[in-house]
Amino acid sequence: xxxxxxxxxxxxxxHALSAAVGLAVAGSLAACxxxxxxxxxxxxxxxxxxEFLISAGDSTFWVRSGASGIRVRGAPLLLAHYGQxxxxxxxxxxxxxxxDAVFTGQRVFRRDIETGDSLAVFEDTTVPHAARAYAAxxxxxxxxxxxDDASDDPSTSVTGDVDILDVHGPYVSLEFHAxxxxxxxxxxxxxxxxxxxxxxxxxxxxxxxxxxRAIFGHRxxxxxxxxxxxxxxxxxxxxLARQATADGRAxxxxxxxxxxxxxxxxxxxxxxxxxxxxxxxxxGRGDQGGHALGLPAVRAPVPPWWxxxxxxxPIPDSDSTSDAWQxxxxxxxxxxxxxxxxxxxxxxxAHREWSLARVPAPVRRLYWLDRPPVDAATRRALVRAFxxxxxxxxxxxxxxxxxxxxxxxxxxxxGLPNRRYRR
Numbered sequence: 001x002x003x004x005x006x007x008x009x010x011x012x013x014x015h016a017l018s019a020a021v022g023l024a025v026a027g028s029l030a031a032c033x034x035x036x037x038x039x040x041x042x043x044x045x046x047x048x049x050x051e052f053l054i055s056a057g058d059s060t061f062w063v064r065s066g067a068s069g070i071r072v073r074g075a076p077l078l079l080a081h082y083g084q085x086x087x088x089x090x091x092x093x094x095x096x097x098x099x100d101a102v103f104t105g106q107r108v109f110r111r112d113i114e115t116g117d118s119l120a121v122f123e124d125t126t127v128p129h130a131a132r133a134y135a136a137x138x139x140x141x142x143x144x145x146x147x148d149d150a151s152d153d154p155s156t157s158v159t160g161d162v163d164i165l166d167v168h169g170p171y172v173s174l175e176f177h178a179x180x181x182x183x184x185x186x187x188x189x190x191x192x193x194x195x196x197x198x199x200x201x202x203x204x205x206x207x208x209x210x211x212x213r214a215i216f217g218h219r220x221x222x223x224x225x226x227x228x229x230x231x232x233x234x235x236x237x238x239x240l241a242r243q244a245t246a247d248g249r250a251x252x253x254x255x256x257x258x259x260x261x262x263x264x265x266x267x268x269x270x271x272x273x274x275x276x277x278x279x280x281x282x283x284g285r286g287d288q289g290g291h292a293l294g295l296p297a298v299r300a301p302v303p304p305w306w307x308x309x310x311x312x313x314p315i316p317d318s319d320s321t322s323d324a325w326q327x328x329x330x331x332x333x334x335x336x337x338x339x340x341x342x343x344x345x346x347x348x349x350a351h352r353e354w355s356l357a358r359v360p361a362p363v364r365r366l367y368w369l370d371r372p373p374v375d376a377a378t379r380r381a382l383v384r385a386f387x388x389x390x391x392x393x394x395x396x397x398x399x400x401x402x403x404x405x406x407x408x409x410x411x412x413x414x415g416l417p418n419r420r421y422r423r
Contacts (some may be wrong), residue, residue, distance in 0.1 A: 029107050044119075048348040050330045055079060057360025062386060063332075067348055072357045079113075080204055081310065081367055082170040083150065085237075086378065087204060088385060091162055091173060094327070096131040096410045098141045103131040105160040108174065110204050114381040115124050120163065122373040126178035126196060130158040158382040164266055165199070166364070169305045171215065173268035175199045175281075193405040195290030199268050199281040211265060213280065220301040227298040228280040231263040235295055259288035262345040266269075270297040274316040276306055298330070311367040325366040332356075334363035 047065040054061050060077040061179070063070070078089045088111040096103040105127030111118040134156060135141070144150060160178040167173075178196040203210045212221030236257055260282045272279040278300050282293040314323035321343075323331045329349040333341040342363050344356035369379075 033137045047354045049328050053367040055365045056363045075386045080167045096151050097144045100154050101134050101156040102150050102154050103127050103158050106162045113385045119207050124160045124176045127158050127160045155183050168269045169309045170204050172202050197283050197292050216301050224278050224300045259284050259286050260293045262401045276300045405406050
């Protein structure tokens with residue numbers, strides 16, 4: 001409707017009056033409000049319902065979220081899961097020393113958290129064999145007691161330790177080190193030393209080291225071994241080519257590399273883009289003892305047990321800055337930073353996000369406990385395992401998961417230091 005100038009003026013006056021009244025009311029409310037008060041924040045929506053265990057570094061975190069809030073509990077536990085059961089993995093010290101001879105090693109155990117039964121699944125034989133040989137040649141010597149001290153300068157020292165590299169279903173990948181030192185007299189007092197390093201995969205169900213064929217079948221295991229041997233030859237060719245181009249020392253490099261023979265039994269399990277893979281490890285011999293040649297991982301066929309492993313692993317990403325686990329309405333994300341930690345967050349289907357905790361990196365696996373829900377016996381066992389872990393003494397039991405988050409070069413030749421027993 002076309003308005004007259006007078007009608008338009010009246011309309012403008014009414015709007016101006018309404019605005020003035022509104023400003024006056026707002027001003028009076030602001031004057032009555034306490035100084036420094038802020039507008040009321042919108043209520044925070046409740047976190048989505050979720051319950052899970054997440055393995056990070058050498059610890060496990062139990063996360064529960066829902067309408068009542070978010071609870072996170074951590075424990076120095078390293079868990080494996082297969083056959084619908086949880087097992088704790090731990091490394092225990094094994095001391096067989098005498099006053100003038102130190103023999104200290106470590107063993108890896110698997111404990112059923114429901115029954116409490118433990119099984120020793122791995123022990124490097126270097127230390128036990130050396131201790132038995134010493135006892136046979138020194139029948140009058142008496143082993144040290146728990147509170148006895150060894151000599152500050154023992155004639156013999158054989159030490160070993162074990163690191164848990166990763167767990168894949170019923171298999172655990174290990175790295176073990178052994179060092180032997182002793183006094184030898186050849187006209188003058190001398191110290192002799194020798195170091196050994198190796199890797200292996202252990203079947204937690206049976207408690208023994210397994211081969212490629214045992215994991216992937218005869219055809220699959222042989223295929224993986226052939227790929228590893230090709231990667232080994234390519235690595236040697238690359239080293240020789242670089243040495244020849246750089247300074248003509250190819251012959252010396254060839255002599256050195258001859259101390260690194262390929263062994264298809266020396267490997268660990270890995271993954272490439274969420275699929276199973278094998279990383280071969282070539283330890284040096286002779287003068288190259290204590291050094292090792294690491295090869296790039298090669299793809300492996302998918303065995304039946306990998307289906308369960310795939311469910312607990314993160315969604316493959318294009319870089320190494322984050323990992324994520326997702327189900328219908330919940331996403332758990334671990335974002336890595338330069339401090340060696342990861343920030344855990346929980347998001348719902350509307351992409352609203354809740355902060356959970358900062359945890360050690362890397363974050364390896366997530367086990368959902370609510371979908372499908374775990375049974376009462378498993379829940380009681382988990383509660384007991386978390387409670388008991390708070391009582392672990394450093395010299396009695398410890399989870400030992402070595403960090404392997406950083407990307408590895410395609411090939412490396414490393415010298416591993418002598419690792420002494422830590423009392």
